[in-house]
Amino acid sequence: MIDEIRILNVKRDKNRFIVTTDQGEHSFCEDTIIKYLIFKDKVFSEAEFSEILNTDKKNVLLNKTMNYLSYQYRSQQEIRTYLKGKATEQEIEAIIVKLTELGYLNDWTLANSLLEYACSVGKGPRYLEEKLNQRGIEEDIIHETLAAYDEEKQETVLLAIIEKYRRQLNKYPPLMQKKKLAEKLLRDGFTYDQVGNKINRLEFTDESDDLLQEEVARLLIKYEDLSEYEKRRKIINNLISKGYEYNRIKALLYIDE
Secondary structure: OOOEEEEEEEEEEOOEEEEEEOOEEEEEEHHHHHHHOOOOOOEEEHHHHHHHHHHHHHHHHHHHHHHHHHHOOOOHHHHHHHHEOOEOHHHHHHHHHHHHHHOOOOHHHHHHHHHHHHHHOOOOHHHHHHHHHHOOOOHHHHHHHHHHOOHHHHHHHHHHHHHHHHOOOOOOOHHHHHHHHHHHHHHOOOOHHHHHHHHOOOOOOOOOHHHHHHHHHHHHHHOOOOOHHHHHHHHHHHHHHOOOOHHHHHHHOOOOO
16 A cells, blocks of 8 residues: 555664665664564554654654753753754743653752852852853742842851951952952852942951062062152052052152151
């Protein structure tokens, strides 16, 4: 019969099976072979074989997507982006439903994971919001996740960063310590209000004498070709801009006023 397709041969080729029919050759995954019991001399109608081809295409897309997921937990939007151009919108949504049912896809779980990561590495709410948006998380999930990153959590994370980082800053003058600490906290995703309020209440230890002497020695060499007046003027301006006190600079330059 014209509408019948006969299987002439089935041969394994690595992770696929090469199926030869009286109308051509096809490559199927093992799941398709098992589901439709494809073996030599079996006969399918054209409608049945068309269904087999469609099923195998879906299986291939699903397996590729699961492999994509194996490298990193993904959001629904990231899956849509990955499959764009590889499948129809209907096929993409079907894969998303399937992966969700299998437990491989859950935007709430991903958002909570990003929250836990932000807290563990010392990142603020602006960082978390940016990451959630980058991953294509829906607005309602973003809103709930940011709400879960409450003031108490933020305060704990903020204090931990300050205590860890400020110990590295003692070699700088207090003004520079404040500037460097503020810049770090802002980069880490905390708000201007949070950073300003916290830093303005801190006391900074000044252990910058050694660094100041190194700076002066370096600048004396840098400006050695200038007149004494111009040399001192440039050195003073340079060091004041870095937060050093004028009287300390003056003492090292032996300026008598």
